[in-house]
Amino acid sequence: MIKKLLNHVGEYKKATLLTPFFVTLEVILDIFIPLLMAMIVDRGINGQSEKDILWIGAALIVSAIFALIFGMLSARYAATASAGFAKNLRQKIFENIQQFSFSNIDRFSTPSLVTRLTTDVTNVQNAFQMTIRILVRSPLLFIFSLIMAFRLNSELAVVFLIVVPFLALGLFLIIKFAHPAFKHVFRIYDRLNQVVQENLQGIRIVKSYVREEHEVKKFTDVSENIYQAFSKAERIVALNQPVMQIAIYTALLLISWIGANLIVVGSMTTGELMSMFMYVMQILVALNMMSMVFVILIISRPSAERMIEVLDEQSDLTDPATPIEMIADGSVSFENVDFSYTDDQNKLVLSNLNFNIQSGQTVGILGGTGSGKTSLIQLIPRLYDATSGVVKVGGHDVKSYSLHALRDAVAVVLQQNVLFSGTIKENLRWGNEHATDEQLIEACRLAQADSFIQSFPDGYDTYIxxxxxxxxxxxxxxxxxxxxxxxxxxxxxxxxxxSAVDTKTDALIQEAFYETIPNTTKIIIAQRIASVEKADVVIVMDEGKINGVGTPAELLANNAIYQEVYQSQQKGFGTANETA
Structure with a gap:
């Protein structure tokens, strides 16, 4: 897992390596400072040359200044490396998500992916920065200080051999119990993002149904769950501080008692004891910092695992080894096609579909809610793959094309399609980024959009x-x-x-299609008979199966579902003009 994450350091390797380099220099100077202070104290007590004391004092000041400089440089490079690492990681996760099929996204859910791109990346970024700086500084400071402590007095240094195992055991138990608690916290964060996303996207529905209190309660409940789960996890992690305090105070008391006795018997000088106390504090500070880093690592480990899941996820839909890049025509055929969103033959959404559409034909698809209409058309551009059977476009299996070529040849307009923030021109150029203004206007005329666009003060530059x-x-x-x-x-x-335009506008759009794009295959899913009454062929769907295929006239004569829809709409149901 760590190796996979470190692969995304990329161009920030230099900053990543310079951070521990300057940290090491800082630690070396921090180790010598107590020795210099001990020399000043001992020589001052013994009444030695003032000149020697001044030289040692100057060395002490220079060492402190350079330690400060090295510390600032390590902090700067650590910030650069961690921010760059997070940027690369976030970029790679987002790029991988762009390759996901719909089924891949369904497995994670949109709110969960948002959490992984934001909260989880930030957690790993903080852990990375702490690791390359603090987790390098603390062990070095601990080891060097321990060595110097043993050089000063081995009897006092033995105290640490008693304290450190106790501290290590405490940290091990904290990590063991805190990790699953934080994993649970981040799963609830996914739910929180889902609640917020649904509320903001559907805010007009919330207000129109006066459901603000319900939404607030829903948010409050999830927020309370996060509070409870996070509090439980933090209570476990909070045990780190008492464990550290016990270790620190135990070490200080033992060293003070033993050190005082050694001074009395003359086997240790006052300066050496003061140095020992400074090394003691450095050792304990190092242990404290290491424990803090371990806490950050505990919190970030579930985040790292969640990001690795996304990075390791491979799209269900891939290009063949030698893909076809050109689509000959717009013909479509389904041969014994079954489809299930879960790849389970016992949970089929579409079953045994067989039909052929010639290039340039206009085909209507009619059926009730849940009959499989949208599932059917999603197999054509390979938004999903058929569970069994073959879907062909232009005479070839859709799996033999490159995804880019296939989807570039198939344009899908959904009922709840999305416009992005930006001008009307910018949104239209999603279809063709090189389209001229004249081409934009012509496409909008065909879609009966030009008239209302021209009514806006800024026309095609109106901001959406x-x-x-x-x-x-x-x-x-x-x-x-x-x-x-x-x-x-x-x-x-x-x-x-x-569905949201009036019948007159709908008719004008259909007429424009027949006149201006006769060679384009047009597949129209509709609830209104009027939308498909000029189609060459209409496919009637019912419970994932084809109930009937024929011209509108043929189906009106012999298909019960088509007759029922036609008669209900002739009586006035569904024929009222919708507001545009």
């Missing part, structure tokens, strides 16, 4: 707020249709993407 919150549902759908048209796709899929 996050999620398209400053345009209506119908306007958003027309903009996303225009964006898809700019791709000039071989296959255009509309997944109930005109």
């Amino acid at each position: 707020e996050q999620g398209g919150s400053n345009v209506s549902g119908g306007q958003k759908q027309r903009l996303t249709i225009a964006r898809a048209l700019l791709k000039n796709p071989k296959i255009l899929i509309l997944d109930d993407s005109t």
